[in-house]
Amino acid sequence: MATRLQFENNVEVGVFSKLTNAYCLVAIGDSENFYSAFQSELAGVIPIVKTDIGGIRSIGSLCAGNKNGLLVPHTTTDQELQHLRNSLPDQVVVQRIDERLSALGNCIACNDHVALAHPDLEKETEEIIADVLGVEVFRQTIAEKILVGSYCALSNRGGIVHPHTSVEDLNELSTLLQVPLVAGTVNRSDVVGAGIAVNDWTAFCGSDTTATELSVIDSIFKLRQAQPSSIVDEMRKSLIDTYV
Amino acid sequence: MDQDSSGMFKVQQTIGSVVCCKCGVPMPPNAANMCVNCLRSEVDITEGLQKSIQIFYCPECGCYLQPPKTWIKAQWESRDLLSFCIKRLKNLNKVRLKNAEFVWTEPHSKRIKLKLTVQAEVLNGAVLEQSYPVEYTVRDNLCESCSRFQANPDQWVASVQLRQHVSHRRSFFYLEQLILRHDAASRAVRIKQVHQGIDFFFGNKSHADSFVDFLSKVVPIEYRQDKQLVSHDVKSSLYNYKYTYSVKICPICREDLICLPSKVSSSLGNLGPLVVCTKVSDRITLLDPRTLRCAFLDARQYWRSGFQSALTSRQLVKYSVFYVEPPVGEATVGGQKYALSYVLIARESDIGKMLTVQTHLGHILKTGDQALGYDIYGANVNDDEMAEYRLHGRLPEAILIKKCYDKERERKKGKPRAFTTKKLPMEMDESRGGRGVDPGKMENEYEEFLRDLEENPELRFNISLYKNKDYQESDETASMTDGEGAPTVPIEELLAELELSEEGEGDGEDDMDE
Numbered sequence: 001m002a003t004r005l006q007f008e009n010n011v012e013v014g015v016f017s018k019l020t021n022a023y024c025l026v027a028i029g030d031s032e033n034f035y036s037a038f039q040s041e042l043a044g045v046i047p048i049v050k051t052d053i054g055g056i057r058s059i060g061s062l063c064a065g066n067k068n069g070l071l072v073p074h075t076t077t078d079q080e081l082q083h084l085r086n087s088l089p090d091q092v093v094v095q096r097i098d099e100r101l102s103a104l105g106n107c108i109a110c111n112d113h114v115a116l117a118h119p120d121l122e123k124e125t126e127e128i129i130a131d132v133l134g135v136e137v138f139r140q141t142i143a144e145k146i147l148v149g150s151y152c153a154l155s156n157r158g159g160i161v162h163p164h165t166s167v168e169d170l171n172e173l174s175t176l177l178q179v180p181l182v183a184g185t186v187n188r189s190d191v192v193g194a195g196i197a198v199n200d201w202t203a204f205c206g207s208d209t210t211a212t213e214l215s216v217i218d219s220i221f222k223l224r225q226a227q228p229s230s231i232v233d234e235m236r237k238s239l240i241d242t243y244v
Numbered sequence: 245m246d247q248d249s250s251g252m253f254k255v256q257q258t259i260g261s262v263v264c265c266k267c268g269v270p271m272p273p274n275a276a277n278m279c280v281n282c283l284r285s286e287v288d289i290t291e292g293l294q295k296s297i298q299i300f301y302c303p304e305c306g307c308y309l310q311p312p313k314t315w316i317k318a319q320w321e322s323r324d325l326l327s328f329c330i331k332r333l334k335n336l337n338k339v340r341l342k343n344a345e346f347v348w349t350e351p352h353s354k355r356i357k358l359k360l361t362v363q364a365e366v367l368n369g370a371v372l373e374q375s376y377p378v379e380y381t382v383r384d385n386l387c388e389s390c391s392r393f394q395a396n397p398d399q400w401v402a403s404v405q406l407r408q409h410v411s412h413r414r415s416f417f418y419l420e421q422l423i424l425r426h427d428a429a430s431r432a433v434r435i436k437q438v439h440q441g442i443d444f445f446f447g448n449k450s451h452a453d454s455f456v457d458f459l460s461k462v463v464p465i466e467y468r469q470d471k472q473l474v475s476h477d478v479k480s481s482l483y484n485y486k487y488t489y490s491v492k493i494c495p496i497c498r499e500d501l502i503c504l505p506s507k508v509s510s511s512l513g514n515l516g517p518l519v520v521c522t523k524v525s526d527r528i529t530l531l532d533p534r535t536l537r538c539a540f541l542d543a544r545q546y547w548r549s550g551f552q553s554a555l556t557s558r559q560l561v562k563y564s565v566f567y568v569e570p571p572v573g574e575a576t577v578g579g580q581k582y583a584l585s586y587v588l589i590a591r592e593s594d595i596g597k598m599l600t601v602q603t604h605l606g607h608i609l610k611t612g613d614q615a616l617g618y619d620i621y622g623a624n625v626n627d628d629e630m631a632e633y634r635l636h637g638r639l640p641e642a643i644l645i646k647k648c649y650d651k652e653r654e655r656k657k658g659k660p661r662a663f664t665t666k667k668l669p670m671e672m673d674e675s676r677g678g679r680g681v682d683p684g685k686m687e688n689e690y691e692e693f694l695r696d697l698e699e700n701p702e703l704r705f706n707i708s709l710y711k712n713k714d715y716q717e718s719d720e721t722a723s724m725t726d727g728e729g730a731p732t733v734p735i736e737e738l739l740a741e742l743e744l745s746e747e748g749e750g751d752g753e754d755d756m757d758e
Contacts (some may be wrong), residue, residue, distance in 0.1 A: 165274040166257040170372040188265045189368075212268035 001224065002172035002196075002203040002217050005037045008166045011187045011206025012194045014153065015060045019197040019204065021112065021156070022067035023088050024048045027057040041202050049087040054078060063157065064108035064115075064149065067149070069132035073102035099125045108194060109152040111159075116140045116148040116179050138176050143169065150193045153186070156200050157219040158193045160184050182220045185213055247446055263685055275370040283372060290376045291363040294333050298381045299356075304390035313626050315387045321346050329380055338362040342373060356380040383471040389447070400433050400445035401486060402452030405461070407441035407588065408493035411558060413686070415524070416442060417499055417693040420668050421707040428458040429668060437670045449487050456489050461526050461704075464543035467491040494546050496521050499560070499645050500553035501618045503630040504530075508549045512539040518620070520604075520645060523551070523702070524582070529578055533643055535603040536575040536582050554625045560616040562592040562648055579702065583607035589642065591619065593691065603644040617644035649699065649731065661694065661740050663709040699731050711738045 007016040008029050016027040016034065024165050026035050028050050028181035042186040054075030069092055072081065076096050084094050086118045099122060099181045101107050108122050108129065117126060142151045143165040143236040158180045158188055161173065165183045174181045186195035187206040196205040198221055207219065218224050255290065260515075261270045264279035278286065300309035308328055318324035330344055339362040349358035361375045369488045392399060408415055409758075423429045432455070434445040444587035446452040459465050468490050475484040500521045509515055516532040519539075523529040527542045529530065571583035585606030588599050592614075609615060623639040633639050697703055 012628050163262040163277060165260065167260040168255055169258060170260060183260050183273065185262065185265050188277050190277070210265045212263055213265050215268075216263060 004207045006207045007034045011208045013204050015196045015198050017197045018060050019199045042058045051111050061103050061105040065103040066112045068134040072096050074098045104148040106147045109149045109154045111154045111156045153193045153196045155198045157222045205218050276367040287366045287632045296379045301382045301386040302387040352383045358697050402446045402449045404489045404492045408496050427709045435670045464494040468545050499557045501555040503554045538577040555618045563589040563615045565613045568609050594728040614646045615644045615649035711740050
């Protein structure tokens, strides 16, 4: 079941947090509301780490990771790097990479098996991604947009892409990623990746998200499977149009 | 899989459908991510636009007020009214107007309803189109000119008093036709006929000005302008005047015989003392019948000397022409051909006395014709100079002016003419003292004027003549077989009158004359 929240009156939850199956990173806010929202859902299941990257609080845009590893840009300070290494579980490899396109969260969309990368990423970076995150990397655009991390929200069970994605593109992406995809909106906006933080059993989206969008999110990421209900199947049929 | 123009391979892109973020209905993706209905419910682009407004209408002249002072004439539900109504709306430049149309309202309801379709950009660049109604309340309000007219219908601000001090009204008939043709008196509030002239009343000084201008172009005039104070607003120093133009038309008319004063004669290059006036437009054309020389005097030149005619067309007498010698000289003056020749004539009333005179009408006179001319020998003219000349025997005995078509007209007596003329809406001056106009005399004079028109094509140049509906052509052709008929206006020159009947427009105007 997706939760609606805000980070200091900003609805872009995906920008200020990074949620994976093994850990969760949250930005440091003046109030603890953001952190407590995550805690209420995930406490005890996975570690929730409060951090900045290079002094900047929009950590979701700056780093990319899955259960195997975490990639941070070269602007990360040593202190922050150390803090991350200490707080995260041992099997998660934290790697700082030197890449001109340093907003890794905007450039890379990944789950535990496959990743989409910005077409202009360096070859070296691509190799590191494949190595550290243990994924297959595909350079792709989504609806002619190159910032794949911002325009695609991906988990192991499904994904949402930019609403203007054409049917052929959707099919192609779905085949690549091997998960069902839907073109939809989050927070009533096109920038779906930045608006939502999602993993296999829970999702957090901005408070501007409408109920319709929430139901789409619930069905595509299969968040209700924990509570089986006959309504779910019907909703799925009426809401999802492309389902591979 | 098709290839586009550059030869590159392009995959066909089908736009998928997403759900509207509010209502969940599937729709093609758009910039606002909402379906049209949800977008409409969120955003109202007509907010802040005027939806009801008051406009003022003058029921007398059918005009609408555009503040502060302009009145615009427009018909009910016309394009002019539509554009006027849209102009009255404020703030309409914030959105783009796509369409505007009238919604039907009862004409007596005093409401005009418009349906406007506007487009504006909302949210993230999505363009929304919305229709909304605007209601106009029409309030009756007499416009300034109508209210002034209502208060006093005879109100005039400027008047033009046109006078010509001659004993006939021929010039005024001709002037009337000219005015009708050029529509010069269309803005006159009243037209009144008085002794030896016509009065025109205008509501505006500039109208009177332009009328006087028009007059100066068609006849030689001299005028003066006077004004009379009607009211005076002390506080704002506004003065209301009534303006009067006293316009005098030169008393020299066509066919007048003039004995030029010696000064004028010498200034015109020793033009013979006796001259005939052949044409009056904005200049007077004087023709010396003995030398076939011509001179032109415009208004200013005339009034410098201000001579009068010696003999006018009232004093024309009939002569019979017995013999016309071949012309000794020919000249073309002002488009008219003249031929100088000697003729043997005698007065109708005194056939026994034969005269041989020189005439300039050699080109049209033939033996057995009748002609009209001035009997100088028997005339009693109050002119010292002329008496001098007569003493010295330098005057001819008679001067022929024009050919007389009376015999030919006899045949056509009683039959209607091929053409009719229009008249100005004049009031007759029924003033006491017998100085009013005698209707019988008017009829005769008008008949003579019409005859004049028939005989002289150049007079018809600036006049519109209309086809006479009662006239049958068959009569005319029958009589044409026996020799030369009286001169008539050829049919091609006549205009058909514009008849506006219930069924629609009648025949329009034929080809313009000449």
